[in-house]
Amino acid sequence: MEFLSYLISGLSLGSVYAIIALGYTMVYGIAKMLNFAHGDVIMVGGYISYIALSKLGLPVWVSVLLAMAVCTLLGILIEGLAYKPLRAAPSLAVLITAIGVSYFLQNSALLIWGANVKSYQSVVNGTLKLFGNQLSISYVSILTILACVVIMVGLTVFTAKTKMGKAMRACSEDKGAAQLMGINVNKTISVTFAIGSALAAIAGVLLCSSYPTLVPTTGSMPGIKAFTAAVFGGIGSIPGAFLGGLLLGIIESFAKAYISTQLANTIVFAVLIVVLLVRPAGLLGKYVPEKV
Amino acid sequence: MSKLKKNASGFKLNHYLTYIVVTAAFLAVTFMNQGGILNKKMQGLLVPVCCYIIMALSLNLTVGIMGELSLGHAGFMSLGAFTGVVVSQSLVDTVPNEAVRLCISILFGAVIAAVAGFLIGLPVLRLRGDYLAIVTLAFGEIIMDIINCLIVGHDSKGVHIIFNFKGDKSVADLNLLEGGKAIIKGAQGAVGTKTISTFFAGFVMIMITLFIVQNFIRSRTGRAVIAIRDNRIAAESMGVNVMKYKMIAFVISTTLAGVAGVLYGLNFTGITAVKFNFNTSILVLVFVVLGGLGNMLGSIIAATVLYILPEALRQFSDYRMLIYAIVLILVMLATNNPQLKALLQKINPFNKKKEGGAVQ
Incomplete structure (x- = not known):
């Protein structure tokens, strides 16, 4: 029973990582940039839904939609102001700009909402008791796992079937050729950022519901972990991000339970290193040999 | 070809210029310090600035010269810092001379960081x-986590080290003899360190670092x-062992x-492993x-200005x-957008000349 409960909490944590990692991986696949500000968009989503839920007393679904709307706007704004002018710049310059945006978001949050820890009111309460109270699963965990599966399926269908999804895949394969085929590359990249940021808002709500402390740096560590998850699964690959996120969550949960709380992160990162040594492009990533 | 030549001559000028600028800055700051112009806060920044300059030069070697992005450089700084603290604190009685002790600590810190780097x-x-x-x-975070679990003490029998992986160990588990003292207390970090780093030592180490890095690039x-x-492929086919x-x-x-x-660890009475987290690595990367990239003088200036800038902005x-x-x-x-760059060049008549001197 203990094992099952650790597995479920791992799956739930992993689902949050997976949702964040999807945002990372989509942006990387298309814009070939590591968006270090992604974690901070999660934090903004958390704060917006916190204000809507606890201060304004709005219903849960309105709060979540509001958070998604604000984060989507924020994503488009960040992309347009900070990343779009650097489309042709070296990737390191874009990386540093992303770090600047990350500092900017964190410090803006610090000024607007203060450094005090906000205790987040979970979007769903209660636990499900199974096997005569031996196994208890919180509804938040179930919701998180469900949300992750729905998003995963939705994104897969979106990229496979819709026109915009096809445009995204075309841009990630070859931007120049995509442009020649009449695809608006800039618009496609903006839409990718918008989707990624909306997902980050959902991740923010779910993360804060499971771990109800909200501070301006809430998003950093999950952001780094999700980035790790994206690389773990093979960066640029949507099923890879899903698999990487879930595995990372489960490994972290088991490491905390059975080995050592202090070393949980170390074990997660050690597994990542071993996986990358065996499969240099991640679990589901395509290894592209260089052409001479 | 002409561009190449230009770069080569600019390189040479930059080479000596860097030493001159660093020495001049050191002398200027020393005089200002003796003249009492620097306040307490600025004096406190002197050694950390030196440390971050060395960090920036060192990371520039990886990112600028080798062309690989490292996001865990603070981990090696951390290894150096805690090794230095342990060595220095263990030798307090054996080697009373602070300068000698600092040298020994630096030597040990360098060796440990080199082994870890390998x-x-x-x-x-x-x-x-x-x-x-x-x-x-990942390695940066692993180093941080492990040092966070480290408990080290020193007594007449030598240095005792245990790891607090389960969260159930404390300084008492070191079983120190009478007169022994704890040097690193797990998550609390190093405590009661005797601060022996000086601005002069920082300056000397910057010069040595510069000497090593500049000559390495030209070797x-x-x-x-x-x-x-x-x-990479062209180099490999020329027989270069990548x-x-x-x-x-x-x-x-x-x-x-x-x-x-x-230098950093021995400048503060207490430091924690968390100080050397991902954000510190990123901070140094920003300097570089x-x-x-590849411009050593640029790294030095960026590290100095950007480290002092947040302090100078205190009034806000x-x-x-x-x-x-x-x-x-x-x-x-401004530096990477083609349109903005063109605009800046139009406004600034000196910009065109500068372009040639900049090393890629």
Whole structure:
């Protein structure tokens, strides 16, 4: 029973990582940039839904939609102001700009909402008791796992079937050729950022519901972990991000339970290193040999 | 061809210019300090600035010269810092002379960081691009976590080390003899360190670092590393052993980071492992990129200005980090956006001349 409960909490944590990692991986696949500000968009989503839920007393679904709307706007704004002018710049310059945006978001949050820890009111309460109270699963965990599966399926269908999804895949394969085929590359990249940021808002709500402390740096560590998850699964690959996120969550949960709380992160990162040594492009990533 | 020649001569000028600028800055700051112009806060910044300059130079070797992104450089600084603290605190009675003790500590810190750099380099340098970056990040976090569990004490029998992996150990478990003292207390970090780092030591170490890095770049090995950066396949087909040369550059880089760490660790009575987290690695990376990849003088200036900037902005208190973020974004936009760059060049008549001197 203990094992099952650790597995479920791992799956739930992993689902949050997976949702964040999807945002990372989509942006990387298309814009070939590591968006270090992604974690901070999660934090903004958390704060917006916190204000809507606890201060304004709005219903849960309105709060979540509001958070998604604000984060989507924020994503488009960040992309347009900070990343779009650097489309042709070296990737390191874009990386540093992303770090600047990350500092900017964190410090803006610090000024607007203060450094005090906000205790987040979970979007769903209660636990499900199974096997005569031996196994208890919180509804938040179930919701998180469900949300992750729905998003995963939705994104897969979106990229496979819709026109915009096809445009995204075309841009990630070859931007120049995509442009020649009449695809608006800039618009496609903006839409990718918008989707990624909306997902980050959902991740923010779910993360804060499971771990109800909200501070301006809430998003950093999950952001780094999700980035790790994206690389773990093979960066640029949507099923890879899903698999990487879930595995990372489960490994972290088991490491905390059975080995050592202090070393949980170390074990997660050690597994990542071993996986990358065996499969240099991640679990589901395509290894592209260089052409001479 | 003419561009190449121009770059080569600019390189040479830059080479000596850097030493002159650093020495002049050191003398100026020393006179200002003796004249009482610097306040207490600024005096406190002197050694950390030196440490971050060494860090920036060392990371520039990895990122600028070797062309690989490292996101875990603070880990090596951390190794240096805690090794330095343990060595120095253990030798307090044996080696009373502070300068000698500092030298011994720096030596030990450098060796430990070099060994760690070699061991970590073995897996890391086989990877490429963003995958290499994420693994350095992973190692940085692992080093931080492990040092966070470290408990070290010293008594008449020598140094005692235990790891607090389960969260159930404390200083009492070291079983120190009478008169022994704890040096590192797990998550509390190093406590009660005797501060022996000086501004002069920082200056000397910057000069040594510069000497090593500048001469390395101009050596046969350095040229091989640059060749690998510019075109790995071409270099490999010319018979350059990619792994070997990358490893040499990486180990030199981590060793220097360890030296910076020792100076940093011995400048404060207490430091924690969390100080050397991902954000510190990123901070140094920002110095390197803003200073210009491969440009050592640029790294030095960027590290100095950007480390002091948040302090100088103290009067804006809450807004200072926000201003810092905006400045960072604007500088990156101004230096990398083609339209803005063209606009700046039109406004500034000196800009065209500067372009030629800048080393790629």
